[in-house]
Amino acid sequence: MNRSKLIWGMMTLVGIISLVAFSFKPKKNKSHAMGRPNIVFIMSDDHAYQAISAYSNKLTTTPNIDRIANDGMLFSNACVTNSICAPSRAVILTGKHSHINGKVDNVFPFDTNNVTFPQILQANGYQTAMFGKLHFGNNPKGFDEFKILPDQGSYYNPDFITKKEGNKKITGYVTDIITEMTLNWLGKERDTEKPFFLAYLHKAPHREWLPAERHYKEFVKKNFPEPSNLFDNYENRGTAAKTAEMNILTHMNWAGDSKITPENMDKMGLKEAHPYDKRFYNMTVGRMNAEQRSEWDKVYNPINEDFMKQYPKMSKEELMRWRYQRYMQDYLGCIASVDEGVGKVLDFLKANNLEENTIVVYTSDQGFYLGEHGWFDKRFIYDESFKTPLLIKWPAVIKAGTKNTQMVQNLDFAQTFLDAAGIKAPSDMQGESLVPIFKGQGQKFRDAAYYHYYEYPGQHTVKRHYGIVTEKYKLVHFYYDVDEWELYDRMNDKNEMKNVYNDPKYAKIKEMLHKKLVALRLKYKDSEAIDKKYLTKYLELEKQGKIWK
Template sequence: MKNFFLAVLSLGLFIGSVPLTALLPAPKATPKNIIFILSDDHRYDFMGFTGKVAGLQTPNLDRLAREGAHVQNAFVSTALCSPSRASILSGQYAHTHKVVDNFAPMPKGLTFFPQYLKKAGYQTAFLGKWHMGNTGDQPQPGFDYWLSFKGQGVYYNPTFNINGKQVSHTDSSHTTDLLTDYAVKWLNTVDKKKPFMLYLSHKAVHAMFEPTRRHRGQYRNVPINYPRSMYLTATDTSKIWGPKPSVDPETGALKANVADMPNWVKQQRGSWHGVDYMYHGQIGFNDFYRQYAETLLGVDESVGRVLTWLEANGLSENTMVVYMGDNGFSFGERGLIDKRHAYDESMRVPLLVRCPAVVKPGTKLTSVVQNIDIAPMLLNYAGLPKPAQMQGNSFLPLLAGKTIPWRDRAFYEYYWEVDFPQTPTMFAARTDRYKYIFNYGVWDANELYDLQNDPGEVNNLIRSPQHQDIARQLRGELFTWLETTQGMQIPLNKVQQKRFDHRFKGTY
């Protein structure tokens, strides 16, 4: 009996010396959820908190920036729907994944980040615009739940492919609202003890812009911020390579180096993608601008509904919410609309990341981040390694305030499309000070811009004697990038596509 009491006493002393938590079952790790929200053609400065667009209100995007991180130097590697979306999903450049335009088929064996998440036990869902070559609206690998539509889709009364079944909607249902409805409905079905990944891919704000009925006319009286470069006048040839463009005091037009502006840019202002003949005169610039802003309101409300669901379900802390645009959009700069080109309003995008467990509120990240970095970053957050084929890198440590080796320039590529022959194949390298653009396959000028003195990119310095060294350096870096990433051969689209002749509004 004495030995028994000694044993009990010894055990009591041992227990008293060990923290209570060490004697309890180890708590299960809190699931690291992911919500990725992608918009279409949303340019980087069209958010209320930037203060760049008069009257624009985006309270939910503003909240993401306020409560998380605003990645201020986010760029796509190709400013076109399908290539950019494939880069986001694959972590690869377009010349690697080969989805180089809106018709190119997805090559066999191309693996997207949701497939890795699903294999790791994530509940996964895709809702919205897929828009990649030969895939139509069919369910894709990596997703437990699938909802999509064919091609660009429509803004009103869409037909969705929901897990392989065609479901039509009527009664003036707006696609932005419907996608959010279905997203919230799916979120209500997830097992909250397990991690989930929601990929919400909006059609908005793709042209032609159509806001929800409740947002129509909301910005009818908002003043328009016409870009200074919408109308240019040639400067004195003795000042052709001056440090900064100036304003003509008589006309108010921006005086710039028009002589060295590429001919394809000059000619495009009177085309399908130019301010003087927008979409063959289907709409005027002012209505076009305001309807874009009104259509964006629906996307902002969608973000708000997702955040509300997270709060109501107690999942805000460890859920990473990422908002991004698939490419930017021109609104009159150098007389252009649309995207595709390598100017900042086209290749620069909004990127907001909210995750209280990782990102401090109000973080302003100035590092250069590209769309190829999204997949590695999300996998990193989920605790998964970066697959060897991914060319991007995780910027999660940067979001957490850590210092790591990181790039200081962005690279860009765009491949000529038979549907839009006025825009050439081009490649670009952009640092925080300079941008070099190589226009391939046209008898035209290459471009060099001093972004510090000429943020509007109108004063081409390609013939400036004092800028030849930087032009040569960036050209060399551009081709080194292509060589080291197996991008020296321009991928050709083998599929037969319907060609649209924008001069005559006909097909052949």
């Protein structure tokens, strides 16, 4: 065979092989064809789902956060495993329940031996960044860049711990600063050759609520509708609801929360609701510079003066209503700046052709009471605390405007992000990937969620409890210094006002839920022995004076 024939034969063979290879090349779905998705994880602190207009516009409007639901999926039964800040964040990062990752409450330290999903993403080629509130640990693992608030952080002129610039104080309003950091990284520091994971984490609307100037001037003029059970007397419920210390009238701070100045408290003879009441005011409002404080006083001094005139004649009912309005004005005012920041980030993604293959998540570290049952704060398995907002868009995969009622949890974020990135999750993660739900294939997703709260005795005195929640029912066991069970019909008692545990009509349902609860405790490796272990450690810390009450 001469050389020309040999070359021609080889070319023909290569062509045939190429044609065969092309013919059997697996088809890629749209997202895979575009490469691994970017992930923008937006989390606020204590943002109640009731304060997002995609869920309800009764209290306020959040047009930019709503854009995520309009372009993606709204989850109406998203929930947490443990409704308290730092433990919730630990669950999100590790994909493991609190009793497994070790961060059961705000007192116990986070075990840095835990492997977090950002570490895994980073090791698999993702560029990673975090800006805002982490709440625990000053050196988060798995991030190429971070600028985080120490502990709770401050609303005005906040301090930041940074990876590359040391500690720094920045003049301005915290929500705006975090947004500017995020946009700067997206626009100037991001490696455009890599997929990225960006954690955009807000302090707002965490207590003590200080809105931006542009918003408090607007929101103090507003009047908000009251929840139907603002004056709940906790009939038909157990000891836990009756003894919790989170009532707006009796347990909210006058200075730190309602913004009655310490000087005016003394003039009126108002006693501190908490030993740190006045101190909180001085720590928060006291961070303002002269210009900021001048504008603040122009608005809040008249509120103080008006209240001082009204107070001697006010009934307890009138006081409760006044304090509820003050609470909502500042709380919802804080959310307004969060919504503006979310809009700016969404606009950047769209303007820079990043929208189609970027997963955008908006959530909170847990729910929050906005006067329901007369309460503020969280901690309970009851809905306003247990449920968390969750809105997710991923145009390449999620159909716009879809809604989901399944029992998804913050436990699921780690495995979801790893699955979306094509990375196998560690076998000890306990969540479930939401990617099948995104694709409309989540029929076999979990039918019940497990919950466990540990921080008692402690602030707000919410008793220790664990339970199981399905779309229809909720079974709860309060333990430690009580032994009480509660059962709620979530379809027919949406405000959870009546415990039907001893109602004969629910006997079969109760039996079924007890069996499911036992199975979930086994599945997630929780037990009475583990409860006792953490309780013993907690009581030791209490003796050492390390429990903040």
